[in-house]
Amino acid sequence: MQWLQGHYNLEKNLGSDEAAPPSLDRMTLLMELLGNPHRDIPAIHITGTNGKGSTSRMLVELIGATGLDVGSYTSPHIDRVNDRIMIANQPLDDESMTRAISEIAEVEQWVIEATGEPPSYFEILCAAAYNWFAATAVDVNVIEVGMGGRWDATNVIDAQVAVITNIGSDHLEIIGPTLADIAQEKAGIISKDTHVICGETSPDLVEIIATTEFREIWHRHSDFDASEDRLAVGGRLVDLKTPYGVHEEIFLPVNGAHQSENASAAVAAAEAFFGRKLDAEVITEALAHLTLPARFEIVQRQPTIIIDGAH
Incomplete structure (x- = not known):
């Protein structure tokens, strides 16, 4: 894990004068060196300005309640870096996390020799997630975009379902400068065989998303x-x-109240993935067990203490 901490957080430098042009070259090469594990498992890809994490956790619960094993990759982590790579919404234990990261370390030198630079902190964790999920043979991956979409390291997959929760003004200086630019970037996770769940409602932004080639859009x-x-x-x-x-x-x-919107997107995404209506018992069981750490989480009463990561 100390090896991981020594890697540059490339994503924090995006938008600065010294930042290199965005590229998926390093991530694509890293996946090739690992045997392209991201292609082994069907995926649901989630982007948007707000609600990605909540929607991801809901989706994991919904799909898991049907009996499938679900891997999820999210960011940033709340307590520990292990929180980013989960199976059934449970973080990898320390031994598994160390093994997952070590397998990326073993191929890093080839990435450096081919591209002139090592993979970033985010790329390493993303690659570790894809590789671990394939090795443990989960049935479905739920993948949360780090930022934007088109050039995000997660975007080496061709997802069966893509969720765009909404379009907001975060990161205008990096993937803007306009909301239209941000919509275009987030629509970059859509491919021609993707079923799109579009949570954005602004007509101008929806039009940008809807002009992308896709299989179906809700x-x-x-x-x-x-x-x-x-x-x-x-x-x-x-x-x-x-x-x-x-x-x-x-x-x-x-x-x-916003969590009802996230839940509607999650249920729609799950039904789009399966191509059918979910049983009432599945939804009831899945969402009844839902926990959302640091999302208006009440951790103490008298006095009341609330932890919330809203921004």
Whole structure:
């Protein structure tokens, strides 16, 4: 793990005068050296300004409740770097994490010789996730974009489903300078065989996303939505609509009205992935067990202490 900490955080330097042009060359080579493990497992790819992490965790629970093993890669980590690479929303233990990182270290020299520079901190972790998920034979990968989409290290996959939660003004100086530029970057995770779940509702930005080549697209409000959202003891009671029907009175044990929007996108993405309506029991069981660390998380009462990573 000390080896990992010694690597440059390339992503923090993006947008500066000395930053190199964005490229997936290093990540693509790294994947080739590992045997292209990212191609072995179907994937759901998630980008957007807000809600990526919550939507990812919901998706892992939903797909896992059908009996499949789900790997997920998210960033940044909250407590420990292990939090970035999970199976069934549980971080890798220290031994597994060390092994996963060590396998990337073994091929680093070939990357340096071919490109003139080592892989970045984010690229190493992303590659370790793809490699570990293939080695442990999970059934589905849920992958959260680090920033943007088109040039993000995660974007070596061709996902079956791509979720764009929304488009906001974060990182304008890096992937902007306009919201239209950001929409174009985030749409870069879409390929011709991808089913798109579009949570953005601004007509101008939706048009940019919709001009990308894809297999099918579902839009918030017209195709999927939280049609009802009511406060309940310990969370919220919501009705979730998708093209396959309405799931009524689903309990979300989390705080914040925005989480119903994340839940509607997650259910839509899961149903797009399976190509069918999820059983009511699956959704109820999956979301009843949901925890969202540092998302309006109440960690103490009297006095009340809330941890929230909103930005």
